[in-house]
Amino acid sequence: MSLPRSNTATGWLLAAPLTLVLAFFLVLPIIMIVIVSFWGATEFSIYPAFQFDNYKFLFGSSVTWAVFGNTFRYALITWALTLGIGFTVAYFLAFHVRTLTWQITLALICTVPFWTSNIIRMISWIPFLGRNGIANSTLLSMGVIDQPLEWLLFSDFSVMLTFVHINTFFMIVPILNTLLRIDKSLIEAARDGGATGPQILWNVILPLAKPGIMIGTIFVLTLVMGDFTTVRFMSGSQSANVGRLISNDVGLLQYPSAAATSVVLLCTVLIVVTGLLRLVDIRKEL
Amino acid sequence: METRPRSFYVLATFFCLYVLFLYGPTITIGILSFQGPGGGLTFPMRGVSLHWYDQLFKQQAVGDIWGAWSRSIRLGLMVMITTVVVSVMGGLAFRKRFRGSTILFYLIITSLTIPSILISLGVGLIFSQSGMDVHWSTSGFGAQLTWTLPFGLLIMFAVFNRFDKSYEEAARDQGATNWQTLRHVVLPIIGPSLIGVALFGFTLSYDEFARTLLTAGSYNTLPLEIFGMTTNVTSPVLYALGTLTTVFSLAIIGICLAFVLLAQRRRARAGSDAGKGMV
Numbered sequence: 001m002s003l004p005r006s007n008t009a010t011g012w013l014l015a016a017p018l019t020l021v022l023a024f025f026l027v028l029p030i031i032m033i034v035i036v037s038f039w040g041a042t043e044f045s046i047y048p049a050f051q052f053d054n055y056k057f058l059f060g061s062s063v064t065w066a067v068f069g070n071t072f073r074y075a076l077i078t079w080a081l082t083l084g085i086g087f088t089v090a091y092f093l094a095f096h097v098r099t100l101t102w103q104i105t106l107a108l109i110c111t112v113p114f115w116t117s118n119i120i121r122m123i124s125w126i127p128f129l130g131r132n133g134i135a136n137s138t139l140l141s142m143g144v145i146d147q148p149l150e151w152l153l154f155s156d157f158s159v160m161l162t163f164v165h166i167n168t169f170f171m172i173v174p175i176l177n178t179l180l181r182i183d184k185s186l187i188e189a190a191r192d193g194g195a196t197g198p199q200i201l202w203n204v205i206l207p208l209a210k211p212g213i214m215i216g217t218i219f220v221l222t223l224v225m226g227d228f229t230t231v232r233f234m235s236g237s238q239s240a241n242v243g244r245l246i247s248n249d250v251g252l253l254q255y256p257s258a259a260a261t262s263v264v265l266l267c268t269v270l271i272v273v274t275g276l277l278r279l280v281d282i283r284k285e286l
Numbered sequence: 287m288e289t290r291p292r293s294f295y296v297l298a299t300f301f302c303l304y305v306l307f308l309y310g311p312t313i314t315i316g317i318l319s320f321q322g323p324g325g326g327l328t329f330p331m332r333g334v335s336l337h338w339y340d341q342l343f344k345q346q347a348v349g350d351i352w353g354a355w356s357r358s359i360r361l362g363l364m365v366m367i368t369t370v371v372v373s374v375m376g377g378l379a380f381r382k383r384f385r386g387s388t389i390l391f392y393l394i395i396t397s398l399t400i401p402s403i404l405i406s407l408g409v410g411l412i413f414s415q416s417g418m419d420v421h422w423s424t425s426g427f428g429a430q431l432t433w434t435l436p437f438g439l440l441i442m443f444a445v446f447n448r449f450d451k452s453y454e455e456a457a458r459d460q461g462a463t464n465w466q467t468l469r470h471v472v473l474p475i476i477g478p479s480l481i482g483v484a485l486f487g488f489t490l491s492y493d494e495f496a497r498t499l500l501t502a503g504s505y506n507t508l509p510l511e512i513f514g515m516t517t518n519v520t521s522p523v524l525y526a527l528g529t530l531t532t533v534f535s536l537a538i539i540g541i542c543l544a545f546v547l548l549a550q551r552r553r554a555r556a557g558s559d560a561g562k563g564m565v
Contacts, residue, residue: 007382007383007384007385008384008385008386010379010382010384011379011380011382011384011385011386011387012379012384012386013379014375014376014378014379015375015376015379015380015387015390016375017371017372017375017376018372018373018375018376018379018390018394018435018439019390021372021428021431021432021435022390022393022394022397022432022435024428025405025409025428025429025431025432026393026396026397026400026405026432027393028408028412029404029405029407029408029409029411029412030400030404030408032408032411032412032415033404033407033408033411036411085304088297088300088301089300089301089304091297092297092298092300092301093301096290096293096294096297096298106301108543109305109308110304110305110308112536112539113308113309113312115485115489115493115535115538115539116312116489116493116531116532116535116536117492117493117509117512117528117531117532117535118493118495119493119495119509119512119513119516120312120315120512120528120531120532121311121312123315123512123516123524123525123528124311124312124314124315124528125311126327126328127311127314127315127318127327127328127329128310128311128314130327130328132328133328134314134328134329137329165307165308165311168304168308197293218399222398222399222400222401225401226399226400226401226402226403226404227401228401228403228496229495229496229513233516243401243403246403246404246407247403247499250403250407250500255407255411258407259407259411262401262403262404262407262408265401265404266400266401266404269399269400269401270396270399273395273399277395282395283391283443283447284447286440286443286444286447
């Protein structure tokens with residue numbers, strides 16, 4: 001395909017600021033991380049080298065595999081839960097709320113917390129889940145349990161709960177976007193043809209919602225896989241994911257080792273994203 | 287009005303539970319921030335007071351939160367303006383397919399999906415290895431842009447996907463230059479969505495933690511300060527600060543929404559001059 005030369009010139013001129021920012025703060029940092037991942041480190045400093053020690057150590061350690069496994073587990077469970085909740089909420093807003101004003105209002109209610117601090121939203125779970133928190137005291141007074149549950153806070157449970165709490169937004173918005181674009185006459189046609197509610201949902205709505213689901217999936221998977229704050233806050237250092245592994249190494253000034261882990265994490269994330277992008281054309285679906 | 291099917295009530299209940307799940311915790315710390323002086327991090331309330339807010343205003347009690355807050359606001363405004371300008375330019379660039387645009391598009395996707403800690407680490411390493419000091423207004427600013435720009439651009443893509451090109455053609459047919467078309471036709475039409483881009487730019491920067499962690503230097507932004515507090519402050523002061531910054535975020539969102547509503551109303555009133563004769 002041949003493109004007019006003027007398009008290319010104007011295009012790059014307009015995209016120049018964007019390109020500069022991404023070149024300096026995205027591409028260069030990635031190159032730097034790749035370079036440093038081959039460096040060596042003493043207790044206090046790092047020195048340029050070209051050695052594979054960091055990678056050898058990384059792949060030779062059973063901790064790495066366990067932590068990567070744990071990261072995938074978090075990502076998949078969060079994905080399933082956010083998809084279930086997100087689709088249900090979006091479906092309700094798109095097909096059961098009848099006026100546009102209410103649709104906008106209720107959608108705003110779902111999105112406002114996204115613009116507030118994640119860290120505060122994590123802290124907010126403490127009075128709920130703590131040993132003497134609301135959940136425990138309610139269950140105790142109802143007689144469901146006779147001593148406080150210890151696994152509510154600082155556990156895998158609280159990590160997953162927070163992931164779902166923070167990331168369902170990223171499922172609701174793209175799915176709602178695709179659902180609102182579905183031509184209502186398609187659903188009427190299916191109903192006239194004798195399809196039941198579940199059949200319409202499965203054979204008409206779900207296939208048409210696929211692009212939104214894919215975009216939501218990309219967001220949720222990459223955010224959970226790259227996270228380290230949620231796990232740091234909500235697990236009480238009981239469990240780890242790859243992000244935690246990196247931030248621990250950074251804390252110990254072991255930058256080369258942190259860089260090697262980062263390279264592996266980045267490759268993993270990009271492979272997942274590339275796979276998902278084959279299933280959806282993001283630019284067309286926005 | 288026709289009766290609602292039973293599935294409506296089931297889904298409505300589900301929706302309400304989700305909203306409760308979404309807001310419950312935030313409202314809880316809002317209430318708990320008004321604990322009496324003897325109260326702790328959880329219920330019961332031991333009296334109602336402004337004690338913990340009072341503590342927050344005493345400088346020595348909890349580090350430099352007001353300095354951190356002012357830095358966060360300044361940084362947020364810097365990121366907001368840059369995000370709006372760069373996103374609009376980028377959005378305009380992507381309206382026509384140009385050589386290399388695919389690569390740039392995949393860079394944007396990478397910027398969106400790369401784990402935040404990698405940006406933090408990479409930018410931090412570049413600055414330290416080249417002998418520059420990391421500072422919130424340089425390295426921190428750039429690191430945050432890698433997060434806000436993709437959102438701004440995705441919004442611009444969505445806006446231009448819905449843009450009716452016949453307005454531009456009409457302007458050009460009347461003899462408008464490219465710049466006049468942009469200034470008097472395109473920008474006014476996309477104006478309200480720029481408020482959305484600005485909202486994303488400001489709040490994503492204001493709340494950003496991971497990308498600023500290793501790039502802010504010795505002067506903390508507010509999320510970093512709060513993060514530090516969680517490890518050594520175990521009193522409702524934390525809730526007071528949390529409530530205050532949430533209220534601030536809500537005010538920003540409210541202002542943006544008001545602007546959007548105002549813009550829409552103005553457009554509805556002044557949008558068409560049909561039937562008003564020659565001007």
